[in-house]
Amino acid sequence: MVISRTELANYLSSFLKVDMYKDYCPNGLQVEGSMEIERIVTGVTASQRLIEEAIAHNAQAILVHHGYFWKGESPVVTGIKRTRIATLLEHNINLFGYHLPLDGHDELGNNVLLARQMGWTVSGTLADTIGLTGRVDGNETGFSLKRKLSETLDFDVLHIGEEQDDIETIAWCTGGAQDYLEQAIDAGVDAFVSGEISERTVHLAEESGVHYFCAGHHATERYGIQALGEHLAKRFGIDVQFIDLPIPV
Structure with a gap:
């Protein structure tokens, strides 16, 4: 076609x-x-x-x-x-x-699809951002959530926080959204996940007690574009090929 x-x-x-x-x-x-x-x-x-x-x-x-x-x-x-x-x-x-239209889409967006990959339940949006809030799937600790993120995303996730702490509530925004950590702190969640990290992010996480997981910009944003391509192939009958070219950040 x-x-x-x-x-x-x-x-x-x-x-x-x-x-x-x-x-x-x-x-x-x-x-x-x-x-x-x-x-x-x-x-x-x-x-x-x-x-x-x-x-x-x-x-x-x-x-x-x-x-x-x-x-x-x-x-x-x-x-x-x-x-x-x-x-x-x-x-x-x-x-x-x-860019942002693919992050925030309610069906094929990067944020919605990251939650689907991780089994998180979406409960709302994160303040005035395109980030989301919700709950993790089952019982998680800082250590187990880092391991699950790393395995799911095939990325060496960086975790700021105590490994043994329990994590129930979570906020996330894919890509370079590390500064949304402040909104996550205000929301009172246990943890925040994004794609990148800055020097200031470490201090905010440590001093607030909110766990921060740096899960890779590319790694957290591969799902939306792949799903969009699959949607177009099904709707229009055209040949669509997703090419994954991972990078270490």
Whole structure:
């Protein structure tokens, strides 16, 4: 089956509720390629490696969580940015990127799917963020939750807190949301999980007594884009291939 670039862009904009989010980057079509799309490659980040994978799979589109043109970055197209964009244009490949809309989606979002992977029960949202709150599955301690996260995500999770402490209530937000720890502290949960960690995060966790788990930016955000690709394949009958390119952060 084949879908047009315009039809795909319009569908994704509506399905992911793009207009609801004030983001740090454009959501939607970022680099224009072929009008007709038969094969899509999905991945977390639009790196040169992922572009080369798309070329190898003869894809007409790449769909990612982390695309280009971020707020505050240099607007000039030179160096690595030039190489990436030039490769896309040379091979007539469309690049679609969806950041916060894919984190916060209530069906295929990174936060919802992390909970599903871990067996957590969602009870609400975390203050004024796209993070979620809930309860863990069964009896957990700092040690057992670190082990379960590490095994589930295939990532060496960093834990700040006492291993023997019981953990029942939890908040989480995938990716670079370590500063949402303050909202988690205010929410009174036992633990907070995100993808990255900063020096200040350690002190906040230690002094507040709220456990912090750094579970990997890529590792916590691979599920949404993969599920979105599977959704598109089922709905439109097109060939979609998820390419996982793990990184150590």
